[in-house]
Amino acid sequence: MKAAVVLFPGSNREGDVEDALELVTGRRPVTVWHRDTELPQADLIVVPGGFSYGDYLRAGAMAAHSPVMREVKAAADRGVPVLGICNGFQILTECGLLPGALLRNAHLKFICRFVHLRVENSDSVFTRGYVAGDVIHVPVAHHDGNYTADAETMARLRGEGLIAFRYCAPDGEEAVGAEAVAHNPNGSSGSIAGILNERRNVLGLMPHPENAVDPKLGHTDGRRMFEGLVAALG
């Protein structure tokens, strides 16, 4: 599997996702600069986390209009898998590859900690390494991760099985009431942590699976996402 990682001024997790991909593929991904107008031939494109353009205007808004994102959109339209993590998710919503938007966290704080996620759908190249219902433990680190969409979009996401991951309690139950604050860290509608596009070749998620791949660092639940991608894409 050949992967390309898009780099913007202000990205900061590109090295982490490149390490994770190298760990499972044995091959270092190609880094693509935001001004590039051509993408290398790649089986997977990753838009990594960080603070592209300093989060000016809105998180992801400036990056969404950069030259390289036109190419990323064209590749996604051709069916190339595109994975947006954290700021990458924000960029994918801003450029229209995914519906909805990511608002400031409900409690206004930057959150950096481990969370539990329930895998809602394993029917995609990104989630096939899991079984629907699996509960995984991965970190989040963001200020604007509060997913929102209009009622019609939310119904469509639910109805078509496009919710990939939800924040949950350690036992996998959706966090409600007082529990919600503890387990849904940013106040996301429907506890949504990650969504797929209709064609299921684009995934955006706020948590960082790339930071839970190495047993030396204590957590490996993110690794199955990358192993699943390798199994699907060769």
Added chain:
Amino acid sequence: MKARVHVTLKRAVLDPQGQAIGRALASLGFDGVRDVRQGKVIEIDLADTDREAAEERVRAMCDRLLANPVIEDYTVEMVG
């Protein structure tokens, strides 16, 4: 010619920053503050001379970049 764009979260979207400001105002003793919405102001200096055409262009700027239609509303005010 100058344009002033006001961008605010849509009414249907929860504005936790506005709420925090409201609580802070109440704690300072300002009674009767019913609601606070926070937004941003963007001032644009344009070379245009035709006011109507300039406003049209600023609206296009809002639709394409300055506001996110999923969560935000905007108003355009032509000044000076």
